[in-house]
Amino acid sequence: MKMRTAKFIAELINDGSVVIPGGFGCCGHPDVIIGAISDRFQRESQPTDLTLIFGSGGGDKKGQGLDKLADSRLIKRAIGGFWGFCPSLTKLGLEGKIEAHNWPMGVISHLFRDIATGLDGHLSHIGLNTFVDPRLDGGSLSKSQKSLVELTEVRGKERLFYPSLGVDFALLRGTLADHQGNVSMRGEAALHDAFWQAMAARNAGGKVVIQVERVIDKLVAEEVDIPGNLVDYIVISGEHHFPSYGSATVTEDEPRETLPLAKSLIIERACREFIPEGAFLNFGIGIPAIIGEKLSNLYKAVHTSIESGVINGSPKQGISFGEVNGYSSIIQQADLFSFYNGGGIDIAFLGFAEIDQYGNINASSFGEKVTGAGGFINIAASAKKLVFCGTMSTKGLILESDEKGINIKKEGEILKFVKKVQQITISTNHSEFIGKHISIITERAVFTISEGLIVLEELAKGVSAEDIIKLIPFPIKVSDKIKF
The missing domain is CATH 3.40.1080.10 (Glutaconate Coenzyme A-transferase)
Known part of the structure; x- marks a missing residue:
């Protein structure tokens, strides 16, 4: 040397x-x-x-x-x-x-x-x-x-x-x-x-x-x-x-930015997902990282990870993603992906940019903004349960809430349920996704995907099935046992 x-x-x-x-x-x-x-x-x-x-x-x-x-x-x-x-x-x-x-x-x-x-x-x-x-x-x-x-x-x-x-x-x-x-x-x-x-x-x-x-x-x-x-x-x-x-530019005492109501609603609903004792969880970047931080404080008998190789703790966000507070162990990134690929993740919380009528999900390319797949493809293909988290529209979405429920003051300019995604990051209608539990949590509804078919399962207070259907440019199924 x-x-x-x-x-x-x-x-x-x-x-x-x-x-x-x-x-x-x-x-x-x-x-x-x-x-x-x-x-x-x-x-x-x-x-x-x-x-x-x-x-x-x-x-x-x-x-x-x-x-x-x-x-x-x-x-x-x-x-x-x-x-x-x-x-x-x-x-x-x-x-x-x-x-x-x-x-x-x-x-x-x-x-x-x-x-x-x-x-x-x-x-x-x-x-x-x-x-x-x-x-x-x-x-x-x-x-x-x-x-x-x-x-x-x-x-x-x-x-x-x-x-x-x-x-x-x-x-x-x-x-x-x-x-x-x-x-x-x-x-x-x-x-x-x-x-x-x-x-x-x-x-x-x-x-x-x-x-x-x-x-x-x-x-x-x-x-x-x-x-x-x-x-x-x-x-x-x-x-x-x-x-x-x-961490080079932000101090621990610096106040956090207030989350928009839409993101807060998604995070609150995601934290109510059933998580069995001893489950191994993964969190993607963005909203899922915030969910990871919340869940790490709510559940002590589960294990969490982000793909950089860090086990447990509260993941940081933004340009600190990859850092984790209070982690219990760190392993080589390649070794953690071996665990992922073999089916070690029980539940993965991931973001999305677009979802289409075929059950394809785009999380890598959105207009001129291209982030790439990151660990998304490995994780989505291998996790036992997938929870996708994101708003139904973006670019200008404004929500308010009162005792009657949520109110859409301004719809986002870009709808995220589309006839055809710009890029297929994963395709849920293929064999590796058959029988896998897949949920989509948004600020106003929860869906499941089964063999490429999207099913409306839950509605937020103040939102009707018709409100949701008019935002989706393709047929979906409405559950007979829809929850509110």
Whole structure:
């Protein structure tokens, strides 16, 4: 292990290199190293034609993280699970200025592990019958680009093959290193995929570079998260690593933003879902993360998680998503996705952007806003029960409530129940969803989905079935035992 400056590392990176930028969205991004690469490119117009591979792209939606590299001369190709925190890089992909691919986050986590194992790629059922499937969009952000994903068959079953492109550099972040190159991540929000990313780069013949706050003489063995035999270079940032961009800018004493009534109604109803003792829960970003925080205070005999690898506790929101207060344990992200894929989640609370008449759900692309699938596809395909949470309309929805119930003062400009979704993040009318309990909780009604058929099950006070039906541009079934 050698200690070097970020500028030195940036100058090591050759044109056409395949780079893994570490972290999880707004958590744990190696900003000092990424900033040095950006600075070098501004000075020298080098390196060029890089390929990025990430599970959740680093950023704060305001220019930090991977958006520092958002130049089509610098980046040739990017493969990522979640793109929502790096909008400038996403825009390049949508415009076809870079080759951009959205694969399920769990697939990418497992791809790192498979590269470390020496495999040519990752084989999985995850992504079948979704926009990642080459029979649909093939996972490309721009329809003009060719899919990298291959449809194949193993023992009579359809599978998707996600190829390895090799790894030249893994650029990661830890908290402390010692003089033997061992790294501890004890001050980070989670372990993320750092161990497997380092091993993938090492075994693929690449270089492993880790940004840390400082170097000490020797770490206690039990605190080592990345062993020194995997590490080529240490970059000392010389500054405190906040676990997330959010925790770097928000103090614990800062008052929280008041939630709109629509979101509060959804959260209140979601918290009344039956949750058996000992259940294992997952919460997505947005409204589900707030539900997770509420439920963690209501139920002590359940287990919760977010896909960064954190078990139990209260998940934070916004650009702190990935951080959790009061967690009980942290495991490797890839290992948590193995648990997810095997059916370990009892109930998943997830958001949605659109739902259509075929039971397709879009949670990855909505107009010009493309976040990517993140862990949504892995979780939805594998969880035993799904609870989708979101408003019936968006962009300008205003609600009021009184003793008679809720009153829609202004309907949102965009309805979220549509004839055809813009992108199929999951399709509930396929075999893996048959027999699975699927609910949709909105601010004014609750639905279930069975084999693609949407059924109205509950109405909020002050709302009639006719009010709901007129907002949905396709036939739905109204339950004979509708609740109020």
